[in-house]
Amino acid sequence: MFIQTRRFPISGTxxxxxxxxxxxxxxxxxxxxxxxxxxxxxxxxxxxxxDPDLEAEGQAQQAKGDAQDVAGSVKGKMGNDI
Numbered sequence: 001m002f003i004q005t006r007r008f009p010i011s012g013t014x015x016x017x018x019x020x021x022x023x024x025x026x027x028x029x030x031x032x033x034x035x036x037x038x039x040x041x042x043x044x045x046x047x048x049x050x051d052p053d054l055e056a057e058g059q060a061q062q063a064k065g066d067a068q069d070v071a072g073s074v075k076g077k078m079g080n081d082i
Contacts, residue, residue, distance in 0.1 A: 028072030035065030 039061030046055030 025072045025076035028068050028075060032065040032068035032072060035061050035068060037065075039063075039065060 039058045041058070042061060043055050043058030046052065046058055
């Protein structure tokens with residue numbers, strides 16, 4: 001699904017069809033998605049190659065992504081003032 005956004009450079013917010021995103025929220029959620037994807041790949045490669053260190057690294061990176069996602073959600077609810 002494509003959501004149209006419009007940026008307001010002075011205020012640092014973006015508007016979309018479902019409400020307003022703070023730029024910090026969007027940044028955190030983008031980083032979270034990247035870390036979750038990279039962690040998932042590392043975990044799968046670690047399992048496939050019988051490399052428990054790489055598997056654990058992937059799991060840790062996914063957990064980091066989960067934390068960034070939560071941070072982004074909090075920023076979205078409270079604004080960038082946190």
